[in-house]
Amino acid sequence: MARAGLTADRLTRAAAELADEIGFPNVTVSALARRFGVKPAALYAHVKDAQDLRVRVAVLALAELADRAATALAGRAGKDALVAFADAYRGYAKEHPGRYAAAQIELDDETAHASAARRHAEMTRAILRGYDLSEPAQTDAVRMLHSTFHGFVSLERQGGFSRTPRAVDLSWARTLDALDAVLRDWPPDG
Amino acid sequence: MARAGLTADRLTRAAAELADEIGFPNVTVSALARRFGVKPAALYAHVKDAQDLRVRVAVLALAELADRAATALAGRAGKDALVAFADAYRGYAKEHPGRYAAAQIELDDETAHASAARRHAEMTRAILRGYDLSEPAQTDAVRMLHSTFHGFVSLERQGGFSRTPRAVDLSWARTLDALDAVLRDWPPDG
DNA sequence: CTAGTTTCCTTAATGCTATTATGCAAATGA
DNA sequence: TCATTTGCATAATAGCATTAAGGAAACTAG
Numbered sequence: 001m002a003r004a005g006l007t008a009d010r011l012t013r014a015a016a017e018l019a020d021e022i023g024f025p026n027v028t029v030s031a032l033a034r035r036f037g038v039k040p041a042a043l044y045a046h047v048k049d050a051q052d053l054r055v056r057v058a059v060l061a062l063a064e065l066a067d068r069a070a071t072a073l074a075g076r077a078g079k080d081a082l083v084a085f086a087d088a089y090r091g092y093a094k095e096h097p098g099r100y101a102a103a104q105i106e107l108d109d110e111t112a113h114a115s116a117a118r119r120h121a122e123m124t125r126a127i128l129r130g131y132d133l134s135e136p137a138q139t140d141a142v143r144m145l146h147s148t149f150h151g152f153v154s155l156e157r158q159g160g161f162s163r164t165p166r167a168v169d170l171s172w173a174r175t176l177d178a179l180d181a182v183l184r185d186w187p188p189d190g
Numbered sequence: 191m192a193r194a195g196l197t198a199d200r201l202t203r204a205a206a207e208l209a210d211e212i213g214f215p216n217v218t219v220s221a222l223a224r225r226f227g228v229k230p231a232a233l234y235a236h237v238k239d240a241q242d243l244r245v246r247v248a249v250l251a252l253a254e255l256a257d258r259a260a261t262a263l264a265g266r267a268g269k270d271a272l273v274a275f276a277d278a279y280r281g282y283a284k285e286h287p288g289r290y291a292a293a294q295i296e297l298d299d300e301t302a303h304a305s306a307a308r309r310h311a312e313m314t315r316a317i318l319r320g321y322d323l324s325e326p327a328q329t330d331a332v333r334m335l336h337s338t339f340h341g342f343v344s345l346e347r348q349g350g351f352s353r354t355p356r357a358v359d360l361s362w363a364r365t366l367d368a369l370d371a372v373l374r375d376w377p378p379d380g
Numbered sequence: 381c382t383a384g385t386t387t388c389c390t391t392a393a394t395g396c397t398a399t400t401a402t403g404c405a406a407a408t409g410a
Numbered sequence: 411t412c413a414t415t416t417g418c419a420t421a422a423t424a425g426c427a428t429t430a431a432g433g434a435a436a437c438t439a440g
C-alpha cells in the first residue's frame with residue numbers, strides 16, 4: 001500500500017476542516033480516517049486517541065483565534081480596540097463554527113497553560129488599558145467582556161436570535177456600544 | 191420478568207438526573223436502561239430514539255428554568271427583578287449542570303414553540319419594563335442580557351474563570367451592576 | 381376465573397464507533 | 411543490498427443505537 005503520509009499536524013488540520021464542515025461532535029476517528037483513505041487504526045500511530053485529537057483541534061483553534069485577535073488589535077485603543085477584538089472573535093466563530101466549538105472544550109491545566117489561552121487573557125486586558133481600570137475591577141470587566149462575547153456568539157450560532165426579525169448585526173453593534181459605555185464609567189453601581 | 195414501569199416521563203426525569211450526575215453528553219440509551227435494570231431496546235417503546243430523549247430533557251429543563259425564573263421575578267421590578275432573574279438562571283445552571291447543558295441544544299421550531307422558550311422571552315422582556323425601552327432597543331437589550339447570562343454561566347461551568355483568584359460571585363455582582371447601569375441609560379452610544 | 385388481547389420487555393441481529401495487538405510492506409540508512 | 415525502523419492493514423474485542431420478532435405479564439370480557 002502507498003503510504004498516506006499522516007502526521008499529527010495534518011490530522012489535526014484535517015480534523016479542524018472536518019469540524020467546520022460537519023460539526024465538531026461529528027469529528028470521529030473513523031470519519032477522519034475515511035478522509036485520508038486509510039483505516040481508523042492507522043490514526044493511532046499519530047494521535048493517542050479520539051480525545052487527544054479533539055484537544056489538538058481545540059489548541060489549534062485557540063491559536064488561530066489569538067492570531068486573528070492580535071492582528072485586529074494592532075494599533076487600536078479604546079472603543080476601536082474593543083470593537084475590533086469583538087468582531088475578530090465573532091468573525092472567527094462564524095467562519096469556523098466547528099473550530100470555535102472545539103475551542104470551548106475543557107483543557108487540563110497543563111494543556112491550557114501551553115495553549116494560547118494566556119494570549120487571550122492578555123489581549124482582553126490590553127483592551128482595558130484604554131479604560132483605566134485597576135484590580136479587581138479589571139478582572140470583573142474581563143469576565144464580563146468574555147461572557148458577553150462568548151454568550152452572544154454561542155446563541156447566534158445555535159439560532160437563539162433567529163425568532164426575532166431584528167438584524168443580529170445591529171444588536172451586536174448596540175451590545176458593543178453598551179460594553180464601551182459601561183467600561184468608560186466603571187464601577188457600574190453608581 | 192417483572193415489569194419496570196417505564197414511561198416517557200419517568201425516562202425523561204431519570205435522564206435529567208443522569209445528566210446532572212455524569213454530564214449531558216454521557217446520557218446514552220444504554221446508560222439509562224442500566225439505571226432501570228432493563229435492556230436498551232426496552233426504551234424504544236417509550237421514546238423514539240436517543241435524539242428524542244435528549245430533546246425531552248431539554249424541554250424539561252427549559253420548563254424548570256422558566257418556573258424558577260418566574261418565581262424569582264414575582265413581585266419585583268427594576269434592578270431587583272434583573273438580579274433575581276439572573277441569580278435564578280445561574281443558580282439553576284449550578285445545581286443542574288446537565289439539565290442546563292441539555293437546554294442549550296437546538297430545538298426545531300415546532301418543539302421550541304411548544305416549549306417554555308416563549309416564557310423565557312416574555313420574562314426577559316418583563317424585566318425591561320422597569321427600564322423604559324422601546325423597540326428595537328428592547329430586542330437588542332434582550333439579546334445582550336441573554337448573551338451575558340449564558341456566557342457567564344457557561345464559562346463559569348467549564349472553569350473559564352478559575353485561573354484568577356477573584357471570587358466569581360463578586361464578578362457576577364459587578365456584571366449585573368453593569369447591566370443595570372447600561373439599561374438605565376440606553377441607548378448606550380452616548 | 382378463564383380465555384383472548386394488548387402491552388411491555390427480552391432476545392437476537394445489524395451496523396457504526398473506539399481501541400489494541402499483530403503482521404506485512406514500504407521507506408530509511410549503513 | 412541488507413537490516414532496521416516506520417506506517418498502514420488486518421483482525422479482534424467491546425460499547426452504543428436501532429430494529430424485528432418472540433414470550434410473558436397485565437388487562438379485558440365473558
